[in-house]
Amino acid sequence: xxxxxxxxxxxxxxxxxxxxxxxxxxxxxxxxxxxxxxxxxxxxxxxxxxxxxxxxxxxxxxxxxxxxxxxxxxxxxxxxxxxxxxxxxxxxxxxxxxxxxxxxxxxxxxxxxxxxxxxxxxxxxxxxxxxxxxxxxxxxxxxxxxxxxxxxxxxxxxxxxxxxxxxxxxxxxxxxxxxxxxxxxxxxxxxxxxxxxxxxxxxxxxxxxxxxxxxxxxxxxxxxxxxxxxxxxxxxxxxxxxxxxxxxxxxxxxxxxxxxxxxxxxxxxxxxxxxxxxxxxxxxxxxxxxxxxxxxxxxxxxxxxxxxxxxxxxxxxxxxxxxxxxxxxxxxxxxxxxxxxxxxxxxxxxxxxxxxxxxxxxxxxxxxxxxxxxxxxxxxxxxxxxxxxxxxxxxxxxxxxxxxxxxxxxxxxxxxxxxxxxxxxxxxxxxxxxxxxxxxxxxxxxxxxxxxxxxxxxxxxxxxxxxxxxxxxx
Numbered sequence: 001x002x003x004x005x006x007x008x009x010x011x012x013x014x015x016x017x018x019x020x021x022x023x024x025x026x027x028x029x030x031x032x033x034x035x036x037x038x039x040x041x042x043x044x045x046x047x048x049x050x051x052x053x054x055x056x057x058x059x060x061x062x063x064x065x066x067x068x069x070x071x072x073x074x075x076x077x078x079x080x081x082x083x084x085x086x087x088x089x090x091x092x093x094x095x096x097x098x099x100x101x102x103x104x105x106x107x108x109x110x111x112x113x114x115x116x117x118x119x120x121x122x123x124x125x126x127x128x129x130x131x132x133x134x135x136x137x138x139x140x141x142x143x144x145x146x147x148x149x150x151x152x153x154x155x156x157x158x159x160x161x162x163x164x165x166x167x168x169x170x171x172x173x174x175x176x177x178x179x180x181x182x183x184x185x186x187x188x189x190x191x192x193x194x195x196x197x198x199x200x201x202x203x204x205x206x207x208x209x210x211x212x213x214x215x216x217x218x219x220x221x222x223x224x225x226x227x228x229x230x231x232x233x234x235x236x237x238x239x240x241x242x243x244x245x246x247x248x249x250x251x252x253x254x255x256x257x258x259x260x261x262x263x264x265x266x267x268x269x270x271x272x273x274x275x276x277x278x279x280x281x282x283x284x285x286x287x288x289x290x291x292x293x294x295x296x297x298x299x300x301x302x303x304x305x306x307x308x309x310x311x312x313x314x315x316x317x318x319x320x321x322x323x324x325x326x327x328x329x330x331x332x333x334x335x336x337x338x339x340x341x342x343x344x345x346x347x348x349x350x351x352x353x354x355x356x357x358x359x360x361x362x363x364x365x366x367x368x369x370x371x372x373x374x375x376x377x378x379x380x381x382x383x384x385x386x387x388x389x390x391x392x393x394x395x396x397x398x399x400x401x402x403x404x405x406x407x408x409x410x411x412x413x414x415x416x417x418x419x420x421x422x423x424x425x426x427x428x429x430x431x432x433x434x435x436x437x438x439x440x441x442x443x444x445x446x447x448x449x450x451x452x453x454x455x456x457x458x459x460x461x462x463x464x465x466x467x468x469x470x471x472x473x474x
Contacts, residue, residue, distance in 0.1 A: 005416065005419070008416075008419045008420060008423050009419065011423050011426075012419060012422050012423050012426070015422075015423065015426035015427070016267065016271045016422060016426060017267055019426075019430075020271075020274075020426050020429060020430075021266075021267065021270050021271065023280075023429075023430075023433050024105070024109075024112070024270075024274050024279070024280045024429065024433065025104075025105060025108060025270060027112055027280060027433055027436055027437060028105070028107075028108025028109050028110075028111055028112045028279065028280065029108050030437070030440070031108075031111040031112055031114070031115050031436070031440060031443065032107075032108055032110075032111040034111075034440055034443070034444055035111055035114065035115075035443070035444065035447060037111075038110065038111060038114055038301070038304065038447075039107055039110045039111065039304070042114075042301045042304065043110065043301070043304050043305070043308060045301070046301035046302055046304060046305055047305055047308075049301075049302075050067075050068060050071065050302060050305055064130075064131050064290055064291070064292040065203070065207045065287065065290050065291050065292065066207075066211075066291065066292060067291045067292070067293050067298070067299055067302050068211060068302075069207040069208075069210065069211045069291070070207075070287045070288050070290060070291035070299065070302070071287075071288075071291075071302050071303070071305060071306055072207070072210040072211045072214045072215070073206060073207060073210040073287040073374075073375055073378060074284040074287045074288060074303065074306045074375070075210075075214050075218070075306045075309055075310065075371075076210040076213070076214050076371035076372060076374060076375035077278065077283055077284060077287070077371070077372050077375025077376050077378075077379060078276065078277055078278050078284065078306050078307075078309075078310040078372075078375075079214070079217070079218060079276075079309070079310050079314055079368050079371065079372070080167075080168055080276075080368050080369055080371070080372030082272065082275045082276040083276050083310065083314040083315050083318060083368060084318050084345055084361070084364070084365055084368065085171055085345075085365075086272045086275055086276055086418075087099075087102070087272055087276065087315045087318040087319060088318060088322060088344050088345045089268075089272065089418075090102065090268040090269060090271070090272035090273075091268075091319060091322060091323075091328060092328070092329065092344060093264065093268050094264045094265040094266075094267065094268030094269055095246045095264075095265050096239070096242040096243045096246040096319070096323055096328065097242075097243060097244075097245070097246025097247035097248065097249075097262075097265040097269065098246075098247075098265050098266075098268045098269035098272070099243045099247075099269065099315075099316070099319040100243050100244060100246070100247035100269065101247060101265065101266050101268075101269025101270050101273065102269045102270070102272060102273035102276075102311060102315055102319075103273070103311065103312065103316070104269075104270070104273075105269070105270045105273035105274050105277075105279075105311075106273055106277050106279070106307050106308075106310075106311035106312060106315075108279075109273070109274065109277050109279030109280065109307050109311075110279070110304040110307045110308070112279040112280040112436065113277075113278075113279040113280070113284060113300075113303045113304060113306065113307055114300040114301070114303055114304055114443075115300070115436050115439075115440065115443045116135070116279075116280070116282070116284065116285040116288070116303065116432070116436065117284070117285055117288035117289075117296070117299050117300040117302070117303035118296040118297055118299065118300040118443055118446045118447070119135075119138040119142065119285070119435070119436075119439055119442065119443065120133045120134055120135070120137070120138060120285035120286070120288050120289035121133070121288065121289060121291070121293060121296035121299050121300075122138070122142075122296050122442070122446065123137050123138035123140075123141040123142050124137060124289040124290070125137060125141075127385055127389075130203060130290070131289065131290040132289065132290065132382050132385050132386070133285065133286065133289025133290065133382065134156075134282070134285045134286035134289055134379065134382050134383065135149075135152050135156075135282040135285055135431070135432040135435060136149040136150070136152045136153040136156070136382075136383055136386050137149070137289070137386065138285075138435060138439065139152055139431060139432075139435045140386075142435065142439050142442065143434075143435055143438055143439065148431050148434070148435075149386070149431075150387065151431055152282065152383075152428065152431040152432060153383035153386050153387050154383075154387065155424065155427050155428040155431075156282065156283070156379065156380060156383045156428050157380050157383050157384055157387070157398075158424055159421070159424035159425050159427070159428045160283060160376040160377075160379050160380040160428075161376065161377060161380030161381075161384075161398065161401070161402055161405070162401065162402075162405045163405075163417070163420045163421050163424045164372075164376045164421055164424075164425070165373055165376060165377070165402055165405045165406050165409060166405050166406070166408060166409030166412060166417050166420075166421075167409065167417050167418060167420075167421045168369040168370075168372050168373045168376075168406075168409070169188065169191060169369070169373065169405075169406040169407070169409035169410050170409045170410055170412065170417050171365060171369050172187060172191055172365065172366050172369040172370070172410075173187045173188055173191070173409075173410035174410075176362050176366055180359065180362065184410055185410075187410070188406070188407055188410045191370070191373075191406065192403050192406055192407055194370065195370070195373055195374065195377075195402075195403065195406060196399070196403055198374055199374070199377055199399050199402070200399075203290070203378070206374055206375075206377075206378050209371075209374060210371060210374065210375065213367065213370075213371055214371055217364070217367045217368065217371065218309060218313070218314060220364065221314060221317060221364045221368075222313055222314065222317050224349070224353075224360055224364070225317035225318070225320065225321050226317070227352065228321050228324065228325060228348065228349060228351070228352040228353070229320050229321065229324050231352045232324040232325050232326075232351075232352070235323070235324045235325070235326065236320075236324055239320060239323035239324045242323060243319070243323070246265065247265060247269075248262065249262070271422070272315075273311055273315070275421075275422070275425065276310055276311055276314075276315050277306070277307040277310040277311045277315075278310075279307055280429060280432065280433060280436070281425055281428060281429045281432065282428055282429055282431075282432030283376070283379050283428075284303065284306060284379075285303075286378065286379040286382040286383075287375070287378065287379070288300075288302070288303050289382075295449075295450050295453070296446050296450075297446055297447050297449070297450035298450070300446075300447075318345060321345065321348040321349065322344060322345055322348050324348075325347070325348040325351045325352065326351075327344050327345065327347040327348040327351065328344065329344055345361060346358045346361050346362075349361045373402075373406065377399075377402050380398075380402075381395065381398065384398050
């Protein structure tokens, strides 16, 4: 076991300290410039449209999702244990400054996730009456590379459908068992039954579940965090200062007790930021591919909202609770990092809500993990359909594998499971990043096409208005 641990550590060091941090941030910067900074011009109009979509739900054809449902499914996958446990681990290992680099990764990640969504829309396929798409499909149909698409598909199935499920179930079992005194086996059985019932309903049930649960889940966690911050309002400015100072000089704010360096701060901030919002990883395009959008670019704008919610709202909430309450601890040994980071956040909520604080966090973590399990299953299933050509029997077998992984995840060491997740998510991202770079001209062309049609609609509207006015005048 120790040998496997060493191998996983070595691969993660290569992937996350060198290859992926440069590649993910690099593609984000490249696409931001190429798309002319859509974070500033496209995000808030998309937010306004999304809120309107939540209020007035339109009927959707079977085998498709509405744009809001697709976003909810994407956010369901993005918002998981990474936003609580992962973020707490990041500031415990990299200091408060890691939060700054998390936000940097999210800012550029918006351009990346826009690119993923529009390509997923363009190159999607229809199988057995249902839309299906994602990186494997735009690699196959856009790059015309069958072997690279198969490599991504297999990596995604294992990363999200097996190891990713283990990460989420492990966190749920530990958190609920600790907060409510329920035996871990009881939590595991309950979780397996709930997930099984949702998966049996197919795309329609997954979309309805995400659309209903995700907004409630996100709002509850953000409001709970806001209350804790208000109760500790006197620590707000020092907490913000520690983030910005710690981003460039970790030792200046007391993080040097364990020798935290600027490299560690950047590494943990970027890595956990990318893990939490999944921009460039190749996961969320699977839900955006099946959205019934009027234009691919519109779903790209919607996809950007997912990064905003995941990192700028949920992750920042976790950071501020830890820093404002003083629960942040820079002296946690690396061997105890995952467990101690969770306890750190629990203490933050307990300081404001008392005994209920630990329960509140446990409930939030459980729902975050549950929605992520459902979202990641849906993403992995899209690739199972590609590899095995949508055979019903194969999908049934895969659902059984997912439930088995869910149960097995509760029995494995939490730190090791997180390391495995980092490794396989990193491997999965490589072919997706290659595709994003090589298809970047098409992304720009799709955005230009959208803008030209918007301008044309505006001009047509003005002409029609003028025509009506002229007729009335005559």
